[in-house]
Amino acid sequence: MIIRIHRGKGGKYDDFDIEAAEGMTVLDLLFYIQENVDPSLAFRYSCRGAACGSCAVLANGLPVLACKTPLSKLTKPAENGQVFLPVSAEIPGGGILLEPAPYLPVIRDLVVDWEPFFEKYRKLEPVLKAGGETPEKEYIVGHDESREMEKYTNCILCALCWSACPIVAGVEGYPGPAALAKLFRFYLDPRESGDIDRLSIADNESGWWACDFYTNCKKVCPKGVPPNVAIGRARKLLKDKEEGK
Numbered sequence: 001m002i003i004r005i006h007r008g009k010g011g012k013y014d015d016f017d018i019e020a021a022e023g024m025t026v027l028d029l030l031f032y033i034q035e036n037v038d039p040s041l042a043f044r045y046s047c048r049g050a051a052c053g054s055c056a057v058l059a060n061g062l063p064v065l066a067c068k069t070p071l072s073k074l075t076k077p078a079e080n081g082q083v084f085l086p087v088s089a090e091i092p093g094g095g096i097l098l099e100p101a102p103y104l105p106v107i108r109d110l111v112v113d114w115e116p117f118f119e120k121y122r123k124l125e126p127v128l129k130a131g132g133e134t135p136e137k138e139y140i141v142g143h144d145e146s147r148e149m150e151k152y153t154n155c156i157l158c159a160l161c162w163s164a165c166p167i168v169a170g171v172e173g174y175p176g177p178a179a180l181a182k183l184f185r186f187y188l189d190p191r192e193s194g195d196i197d198r199l200s201i202a203d204n205e206s207g208w209w210a211c212d213f214y215t216n217c218k219k220v221c222p223k224g225v226p227p228n229v230a231i232g233r234a235r236k237l238l239k240d241k242e243e244g245k
Contacts, residue, residue, distance in 0.1 A: 001075075002095035003029065005041065011104045013036070026066035026074075026098065050222055053158025057110050058099040060223075063163035063220045073094065074244055096203035101163045114158075117159045120175040126182040131193025145190050148153055152185035152230060154223040161217035161227055173206035177217035177227030180208065196241055202245050208234050226237040 005015045012140045016033055024032075029047055045055040048067045055066040060074045074096050091097055141149075161177040162168050168176055177186040178200060187198045208231055214240050217227040 001071075002044075002091055003033070004091050004095060004097045005043075005109065006099045007109050009108060013097075024071050025067045026057065026064065026096075027055055028068060028143070029071060029072050030098075033065050034106070042107075042111050053156040053222075054161065055184075056101050056158045056160050058101060058163065060097050063101065063160040064080075065158060065160070065222050067141060068222055074162060075182065103162060103168050114159065114202075115118035117162055117176065117178075120158070120173075121179040121182070122173060124175055124179050124183045126179065126186060128186060129191060129193065129198075130191050131195070139191050141190055145180075145188070148189050149185055152181045152188070152225060155181055155185075155221075155225045156223060158222065160192050160220045160222065161225075164220045166214060166216070167210050167212060171210045174210045175202065175207065177211075178225075179226040180211075180234070180235050181225055181230045187234070196237055199238055201237050202234075208238065 001018055002164065004013050004181075006012070007014050014143045016037055018029065018033065020029060027043075027048065030041065030045075034043075043057070043066070043069060045056075046052040050065050050068040050157075053065065057064065057066050059069060060064075062074070068213050084115070098110060100106050100110045100112045104114060104116060107113055114149050155178055157178055159176075159178065162172070165177055167174050181200060183199065186192060187196070192198060201206070211228070211231045213228055215228045218229075219226070221227075
């Protein structure tokens with residue numbers, strides 16, 4: 001199998017002819033190449049269990065976690081609902097193309113600088129801002145409230161949704177699906193003041209209202225987080241407030 005990998009900071013690709021073992025993941029493949037073929041290959045990883053999000057890459061145009069994605073998934077036709085982005089170095093006759101996550105500066109090979117992603121994330125102040133009096137005991141969050149928040153607390157900030165979102169590339173200042181989903185998560189938190197003004201920080205043309213609901217974010221999320229749902233609900237809440245409902 002031919003594995004074509006982006007090298008350096010852009011424009012160059014190296015091909016590796018690898019006999020992939022059954023059940024091998026993209027991360028297994030990268031380790032194999034680094035340990036047996038080219039020790040200079042650079043990629044990022046940490047937990048190896050789809051919990052940290054640091055191994056995000058573009059594989060055959062699909063934003064994936066390298067540790068979670070078997071090679072067999074990439075050598076089959078796209079499943080219904082998968083999001084494939086245009087690739088810049090397609091491999092004649094098949095194979096697998098590995099590229100760094102898009103819309104982020106490339107440091108080397110498959111390693112990107114995540115600072116633009118987290119800079120926009122931090123601007124939305126994604127931290128708990130407790131409202132009301134401090135309770136004498138622990139604040140018990142109800143089961144239904146916890147389940148509703150869990151849809152968004154499951155986000156591991158891997159930036160796959162960022163990589164799959166056309167708005168990130170087209171709208172300057174757009175914070176991205178993950179950041180907006182996190183903001184909505186804190187609006188839902190009953191320990192907060194509950195004021196809709198919490199959503200106002202992204203109430204502008206490059207915030208909630210920039211989304212065109214491609215739903216790529218939900219399709220590529222490894223944890224099933226639906227940023228598109230959060231964005232739609234936030235927009236309705238803000239519109240209702242403006243109309244005095």
